[in-house]
Amino acid sequence: xxxxxxxxxxxxxxxxxxxxxxxxxxxxxxxxxxxxxxxxxxxxxxxxxxxxxxxxxxxxxxxxxxxxxxxxxxxxxxxxxxxxxxxxxxxxxxxxxxxxxxxxxxxxxxxxxxxxxxxxxxxxxxxxxxxxxxxxxxxxxxxxxxxxxxxxxxxxxxxxxxxxxxxxxxxxxxxxxxxxxxxxxxxxxxxxxxxxxxxxxxxxxxxxxxxxxxxxxxxxxxxxxxxxxxxxxxxxxxxxxxxxxxxxxxxxxxxxxxxxxxxxxxxxxxxxxxxxxxxxxxxxxxxxxxxxxxx
Amino acid sequence: xxxxxxxxxxxxxxxxxxxxxxxxxxxxxxxxxxxxxxxxxxxxxxxxxxxxxxxxxxxxxxxxxxxxxxxxxxxxxxxxxxxxxxxxxxxxxxxxxxxxxxxxxxxxxxxxxxxxxxxxxxxxxxxxxxxxxxxxxxxxxxxxxxxxxxxxxxxxxxxxxxxxxxxxxxxxxxxxxxxxxxxxxxxxxxxxxxxxxxxxxxxxxxxxxxxxxxxxxxxxxxxxxxxxxxxxxxxxxxxxxxxxxxxxxxxxxxxxxxxxxxxxxxxxxxxxxxxxxxxxxxxxxxxxxxxxxxxxxxxxxxxxxxxxxxxxxxxxxxxxxxxxxxxxxxxxxxxxxxxxxxxxxxxx
Amino acid sequence: xxxxxxxxxxxxxxxxxxxxxxxxxxxxxxxxxxxxxxxxxxxxxxxxxxxxxxxxxxxxxxxxxxxxxxxxxxxxxxxxxxxxxxxxxxxxxxxxxxxxxxxxxxxxxxxxxxxxxxxxxxxxxxxxxxxxxxxxxxxxxxxxxxxxxxxxxxxxxxxxxxxxxxxxxxxxxxxxxxxxxxxxxxxxxxxxxxxxxxxxxxxxxxxxxxxxxxxxxxxxxxxxxxxxxxxxxxxxxxxxxxxxxxxxxxxxxxxxxxxxxxxxxx
Numbered sequence: 001x002x003x004x005x006x007x008x009x010x011x012x013x014x015x016x017x018x019x020x021x022x023x024x025x026x027x028x029x030x031x032x033x034x035x036x037x038x039x040x041x042x043x044x045x046x047x048x049x050x051x052x053x054x055x056x057x058x059x060x061x062x063x064x065x066x067x068x069x070x071x072x073x074x075x076x077x078x079x080x081x082x083x084x085x086x087x088x089x090x091x092x093x094x095x096x097x098x099x100x101x102x103x104x105x106x107x108x109x110x111x112x113x114x115x116x117x118x119x120x121x122x123x124x125x126x127x128x129x130x131x132x133x134x135x136x137x138x139x140x141x142x143x144x145x146x147x148x149x150x151x152x153x154x155x156x157x158x159x160x161x162x163x164x165x166x167x168x169x170x171x172x173x174x175x176x177x178x179x180x181x182x183x184x185x186x187x188x189x190x191x192x193x194x195x196x197x198x199x200x201x202x203x204x205x206x207x208x209x210x211x212x213x214x215x216x217x218x219x220x221x222x223x224x225x226x227x228x229x230x231x232x233x234x235x236x237x238x239x240x241x242x243x244x245x246x247x248x249x250x251x252x253x254x255x256x257x258x259x260x261x262x263x264x265x266x267x268x269x270x271x272x273x274x275x276x277x278x279x280x281x282x283x284x285x286x287x288x289x290x291x292x293x294x295x
Numbered sequence: 296x297x298x299x300x301x302x303x304x305x306x307x308x309x310x311x312x313x314x315x316x317x318x319x320x321x322x323x324x325x326x327x328x329x330x331x332x333x334x335x336x337x338x339x340x341x342x343x344x345x346x347x348x349x350x351x352x353x354x355x356x357x358x359x360x361x362x363x364x365x366x367x368x369x370x371x372x373x374x375x376x377x378x379x380x381x382x383x384x385x386x387x388x389x390x391x392x393x394x395x396x397x398x399x400x401x402x403x404x405x406x407x408x409x410x411x412x413x414x415x416x417x418x419x420x421x422x423x424x425x426x427x428x429x430x431x432x433x434x435x436x437x438x439x440x441x442x443x444x445x446x447x448x449x450x451x452x453x454x455x456x457x458x459x460x461x462x463x464x465x466x467x468x469x470x471x472x473x474x475x476x477x478x479x480x481x482x483x484x485x486x487x488x489x490x491x492x493x494x495x496x497x498x499x500x501x502x503x504x505x506x507x508x509x510x511x512x513x514x515x516x517x518x519x520x521x522x523x524x525x526x527x528x529x530x531x532x533x534x535x536x537x538x539x540x541x542x543x544x545x546x547x548x549x550x551x552x553x554x555x556x557x558x559x560x561x562x563x564x565x566x567x568x569x570x571x572x573x574x575x576x577x578x579x580x581x582x583x584x585x586x587x588x589x590x591x592x593x594x595x596x597x598x599x600x601x602x603x604x605x606x607x608x609x610x611x612x613x614x615x616x617x618x619x620x621x622x623x624x625x626x627x628x629x630x631x632x633x634x635x636x637x638x639x640x641x642x643x
Numbered sequence: 644x645x646x647x648x649x650x651x652x653x654x655x656x657x658x659x660x661x662x663x664x665x666x667x668x669x670x671x672x673x674x675x676x677x678x679x680x681x682x683x684x685x686x687x688x689x690x691x692x693x694x695x696x697x698x699x700x701x702x703x704x705x706x707x708x709x710x711x712x713x714x715x716x717x718x719x720x721x722x723x724x725x726x727x728x729x730x731x732x733x734x735x736x737x738x739x740x741x742x743x744x745x746x747x748x749x750x751x752x753x754x755x756x757x758x759x760x761x762x763x764x765x766x767x768x769x770x771x772x773x774x775x776x777x778x779x780x781x782x783x784x785x786x787x788x789x790x791x792x793x794x795x796x797x798x799x800x801x802x803x804x805x806x807x808x809x810x811x812x813x814x815x816x817x818x819x820x821x822x823x824x825x826x827x828x829x830x831x832x833x834x835x836x837x838x839x840x841x842x843x844x845x846x847x848x849x850x851x852x853x854x855x856x857x858x859x860x861x862x863x864x865x866x867x868x869x870x871x872x873x874x875x876x877x878x879x880x881x882x883x884x885x886x887x888x889x890x891x892x893x894x895x896x897x898x899x900x901x902x903x904x905x906x907x908x909x
Contacts, residue, residue, distance in 0.1 A: 525761075525762055526761055529754060529757070529760070529761045529762075531742075531746075531750055532750050534737060534738075535733075535738070535747075535750060536733050536735075536737040538697070538702060538731065538733050539731055539733050542702060542731035543750070543751070543753045543754050543811070544723060544725075544726030544727075544753050544754040544756075544757070544760050545754045545760050545761070546722075546759070546760045546761070549759070549760070549761070550760075553761070585741075588742060588743065588746075588791075589740070589742045590746055
């Protein structure tokens, strides 16, 4: 660990606390790992200037106490408040490579998709793809991030906390008398979510029965007549007016009973973000599906 | 042969030396279209027994008069599948007739309905509407306006005095098309969260085609194709060359202008809700020409039949297989077929 | 140069100036072509032959001067009348490959009386069939009327094109190099068919490259740089002096029986 020579008492104490907390497993550098693009990457030292190009990675870094290492984030990183003040580095399809290089980062976290990894690597910048996609990966990638930024203990704590919060909700929903069927629309093409996607897992844990079978894949394009036939009790992700206007949908149960809705502002973001606020998303979703359990 | 049958088509004004094969083959195409409608309505991702499909059609029809509410499978058959099939027929027929007319009016076998920037204009209009989250009803309007606008730009670029030479028209269309496509891509990148929906649109999808969409598209298809069918004889004459056609009394530039506008109306209508479906408009006229001859009075109506049938079958394949979108199916099947056609033409 | 046929029976150019693009291709041409006469327009490349032909058909707008058909200015003729009276056979007539011969010939019945020139309003009649039959017969193309154009030889195609032009029963037929790309035998064949039509009263105006074929015409118009260098019967026009002045080539003109033969001396 690097220590500032002009350290105030406060800072020394803080450093000491961190040092104690991570006593169990302080990362030793150089650290070599295989990232989500299947590349072997070596970190020479603990990264001090990090650019995160994934909103979920930005959130996780902040949640494990590495927020002050961030020097830039992608356009869609909007949580916590702190990251919104950081320089914006573009999106998945239009990253601002020059701006990223200009920040002189010693680590850039990227998605599996998009193509910036190669050009950044050629520019001599360490790039690691950390891209949680499934429910379990949300936890495992949090631990990976903890290892990368030398916050393993914090990452373990975060994971434990998340699992505990999720379990609290699950205890309620697991024993619900009736589990309503639900259709969740990712976009109006329409694409939906399969039960093995992380959103699908959350939907199930919220006490709903997803009408999409696992055999259709994680993010399947759905034939509208399939949805009508399944006639779910909840239609989530489409506002009632749009849903009712679709051919043949006006007579569906969810629409007649007022249970077709766009997700409330905020929930639509966190529900689709595989990050530390997953328990929060689950709680809110569970309240929509089982309001009787949260009185 | 030339007597009673002749009277009935008096207004088409000249005999096509019909081989005795034309009528049986036309009948075959009608059967193909009919079978497409039957299978398209009967099959889908939800299994419904044939007798239930028939019952659903009957109850659906009856509900138009009684106002009775449909339930379950009846809804699927009457409100989802049937309009989707009808939309498929309308779009397939429109694209094929426009393709045939464009190939004729530019005497270019590679012409398709999307020539002159019609498709890229429509796509930009629709993308605009989707990204700006306008109501669904405004998507086709926006698509149409931009399609006609881009055709107007193409025409003014290609204009040479009072004439529109085909080569200049096609080149201008390519230029306008690529500029508009770039604009569409820029828009897609701006509205990333809707990117997939826009992408789905540019690949062509019959997904949510309801009766309301069908009724919106119908006037465009009817007007556009109707005008083109009426111009069949003039298009035939144009095949002799611009000068010869003019010497025979056909106002060639006027004909070209009317065909372009009529085809743009029909194409933009077809593209508006359904997106850009590739190859149908290019290939169907070639298939008909191969089997039935090149006279536009046969080519255009039979292209409508075959195009309608093929698109419904392609959509059926799309929604019951992982290919998932009708535009993907037509392009996957159409590309190789077109190559085969090119090789074949060379051999003749 | 003076019209040899009466005004009311001819297609006349009066001091005609026509531009091809911005180039003044025809500069003050006056000539008269009669019905029942085989006229040929000759001259070196770029002399304005094709431009003149199109102007005579009303397909090019003259800068000044005018064309008279049967004594009436061409622009006062309605499009239907004009397209029926004057037929045109282009240099390379685009015959649609996959169309049947009879259908192609039937197109020659014309669009003159269609609404806006686009919408057929008149029913097809037995007269139309008779005209098509007759055109097929006169060009000996009847026997393959059911075949597709793509299956025909070059000579056969040209006869089909001729039949198409004749099907409209025109008073004048204007041809732009009808013997181009044809073997000698086929070229002579075309001239022979045209001769028959002329005997039947048709006025033929053909742009010809081959001077020996042109020598078979009744009347010649020799153009040079958009102007008339000579006009009259072949014997008067095809002189070594005229041909040297227009083509820049020394030739001998021989008589072989009743026919002229042009021999380049170089």
